[in-house]
Amino acid sequence: MERVPHRLPPLAALRLFEAAGRHASFAGAAGELGVTPSAVSHAVRTLEDRLGLPLFRRDARTLALTPAGEELLAEATRAFEGLTRVMDRLDGARHQAGLRVSAAPTFAARWLVPRLPRLRRDHPGLTVAISSEQGWVELGDGRYDFAIRMAREPSGAGEWQHLSDIRLVPVAAPRFAGQALAAVLARLPTLHVTSTQEDWDAWAAARGAPPPDRARGLRFDTVHMAVDAAAQGLGVALARLPVCAEDLAAGRVVALDEPVQAGVAYWLVARPGALRQAEGRTFVAWLRRELAGEPVPA
Template identity: 65%
Template sequence: MAHKLPPLSALRMFEAAGRCGGFTAAASELGVTPSAVSHGVRALEDALGVPLFHRDQRGMRLTPAGETLLREATRAFEGLSRCVEALTGPRAGRRLTGSVAPTFATRWLMPRLPDLRRRHPSLDLSISTEREHVEIGDGRFDFAIRMASAPAGPAEWHRLVSVRLVPVAAADCRLTLSEALARLPAIHVTAAGEDWASWAALRGLPPPDPSRGLRFDTIQLALDAAAQGLGLALARLPVCADDIAAGRVHALDAPIEGGTAYWLVTRPGLLRQRQGRQLAAWLREQLDGETLAA
């Protein structure tokens, strides 16, 4: 018996639009223009003879027929995806490309990637640490991990963990916090949203002299400088937690929560897909465990 189906390309565009919540998000996921998605959905409605979306001043909403078709189409496409993966092997899935800050990538992510690979061998990642501004969903990047005080931009922002600040010095430093602030130069991170002035305000202390000390554009370089006895660095947890635990640097105070957090920034709809859900769940589990242990 022949299967009576509408054009599959149009059905795929409808499924993405319904699942992602709009034509623009669906276009980003599929790598086409919003106009192409709109035309595809309209062609599907014409082929079926029923409206799938309400279009009015309040925006777009699925009709009852659209809700029914979306449920069944999503189930069918997910089943096909699982079947293709089973036939072609777990490594045949689409690679996720991410933009990650250099310190987070080297200090936190890299040591934990073996665990991610063991638990999700089909999750294929490509990581970039370039410093230039990137637009998530522009076709180059599926996700980013960013330190920020609040969401910014049209991508989907998912809070992972608060950033905690703690002054650190070389491992052999035996000075108290007040002694270290008086004797050692503060090492500054020029690219960080929160630095010594923010920490000092949170602690109710005068900030270190901003005219003294080395300046770097990454937390990683500032931490390495402190480990070599070149001054005090302001470590950010959780990314610097391993350095403190391993004794590479010595913490001079208890960590204090700042005003920023690490966020998983994704293209629209990524967390509705299996690979996106796996990545987000693993990140949250790893970071929640470190927060509880601290």
């Protein structure tokens, strides 16, 4: 059955009338809502003209509701109170959950989580819930406010902001420090990441070298697992900067070559409206400051 459209009065005028009815004063309503008494009077007159009924009895000193005004005031107050309760509940739930951020696993584990103590110190009132997922997430379904993803360029819905270009560098266990890359590769297999198989090809193209043999070496589904395996001497991993910068700074692994551009970048993707909220702006500003800073000390 087709629904009949709601026959509503002008809602701005109804809001001014409701305040005037509660205060029994145009001036009181004007003070509450930050408008002039004449604006309240005009809004009430608009409703009266629409209904063809007086809503107030006016004389030089008093303002009293008519029976029609009392009936409309009761319904309007219930409606506005109900809307206020719903808005407060939804807003409270949003603030309780905090900002919801989906980040690629290596970015979350190696870069974002080590910096959360600084986020709490700098912004103690800001709560962030982090989820790590390999695949794309839909920002319009209400689950996330932001996603941090790797891409060559913006694509899809949401508001995209460039965070950092990605650079690639071969790394191995600390005992191989100072040794030539070719010498280490002669002794160790390369380690591969199934979700980023293009990284070794991109590195090889930038260096003008043939890509390594994918048939040799262990395979992992995240970059940070491959870097951990390299730290154990199991092979040569291709680390991503800036997210693996702390592994190098702390000496967990050593670089065997200069970093090269991967041709992709980390992007911040925001759901519509997230960047207009104070919490969203605060988080993004902090994120950019951290990316521009130094690695977290060991």
